[in-house]
Amino acid sequence: MTRNAIIFHGTGGRPDVAWYPWLDERLTARGYRVERPSYPRINVDPIAEFLPGVLARHAVDAETVLIGHSGGAAMLLALLEHLETPVAQSILVAGYATQVNESEEPVLQETYDWDRIRENGGDLYFINSVTDPYGCDATQGRLLFDRLGGTQIIRDEGHFGDWDQRYDTFELVDRLIP
Structure with a gap:
């Protein structure tokens, strides 16, 4: 079975x-089929309008790795909540x-079904910085960790x-992706 990875920009x-592109090249060399979709309306359109298009565009399965950066990581929360099947791993950067x-x-929902996100997220990683200039910092990472493990x-x-x-x-x- 081919492993899949989807990298969402912010x-x-x-x-x-x-x-x-660098991560795409590394994962492709290890046998992953990598997608790097372009979503210029991410965090512009309300997530309730934006998410159906993302769900329709990407097939995920138990071998899929999801990587999101900034607004793409925030979007992953909604995506994970609405998936029909769990993924192998989710990495939220900033x-x-x-x-x-x-x-x-x-890009944010008013509320989240944290249990469903946890069930669908596979191995969850939150990478944040203490010096993030936008506030996507260690405090936000801790909030995610506290709710999702x-x-x-x-x-x-x-x-x-x-x-x-x-x-x-x-x-x-x-290194986090097998």
């Missing part, structure tokens, strides 16, 4: 920036579940890639 991002700054966050990893590495922070590789994420 708000205002693209699938060809930061560490996403993830968050509550309002983190003054910006609107239409899994593994929380705290770094001091900004937003793990941004318009002003080069982050072309991400060895840690690569």
Whole structure:
């Protein structure tokens, strides 16, 4: 069975920036079929309108690994809640579940079914930074960990890639994926 990985970029991002192409190459070399979809409307359209298109576009199974960065990680929470089948692993990088700054966050749901997310998320990892400039920080990672369990990893590495922070590789994420 072919293993699948889907890498979701964050708000205002693209699938060809930061560490996403590098991770795609690493996983492909290990036999994964990797998707790096482009979702320019992520965290622009309300999640209730946005999510059905994401669910329809991607097939997931028990061998799938989901990786989300920032707004893409926040979107993973809704995705995991609404999946019909559990995945193998979910990695939320700079993830968050509550309002983190003054910006609107239409990617967030008002409430979450934490039990369902936990059931569908497989091995859950939360990677956050104490120095995240947007508030997707260690406090948000702890909130996710407290509700979902899994593994929380705290770094001091900004937003793990941004318009002003080069982050072309991400060895840690690569090592987390079997």
